Amino acid sequence: MWRIYSPDRTAVRIRTTREKLLTVGARIKATSNATFRLDEVAYEKANDVDVRLASIAAELKTKFSMKRAMDALYFKRDAFDYEAEVRAIAFFQPKKHISPTRFLRVRVDPYNLVDSILFDPRADETYVRMAAFFLKNSLRFNGPISRSALYRATYIEVPDEAEPFIQADAQSAA
Secondary structure (H helix, E strand, C coil): CHHHHCCCCCCEEEECCHHHHHHHHHHHHHHCCEEEEEEECEEECHHHHHHHHHHHHHHHHHCCCHHHHHHHHHEEEHHHHHHCCEEEEEEECCECCECCCCCCCCCCCHHHHCCEEEECCCCCHHHHHHHHHHHHHHCCCCCCEEECCCCCCCCCCCCHHHHHHHHHHHHHHC
16 A cells, blocks of 8 residues: 555554544534544445445435435445555535535544554655654654554575475476
8 A cells, every 4th residue: 555655655654543533523523513424444346336336326316415425435346455444534414504614624632643653664764764753852742653564574594404495496496
């Protein structure tokens, strides 16, 4: 996912919990005429996704429902199942005699919401150190901050008694 969503190699991933997002969602519901939904994304075969989207579109043409329209945002092709995505969506529910506002402002305490910060594994080391310094010293973030270890090679020790097998495999492959 780093390669897809971080083309400039400077992206960060923040970690939080469902419980913390649900607390934000409860605040959204209590302080605005907005609705909040937190759900896992379902991953399905491409044909099944097309069928579901067509079904939702047909339903929405006859009677529009924001809740039903939002259902389309909670499933994807199974080619993306490695993402194991959870989506949090807030939206204004149209109500009679209430003019919708253009923006939804949500107050969150980032020190409570964010558990950890992880940098793109391809990020420049100087960038990671500088950003981590800023997060810790200027913003006073005290959670874990690191770079993803995704591309770090691990040392694998091959015992000496395995040497004849490795050489034999190399000769048979040639």
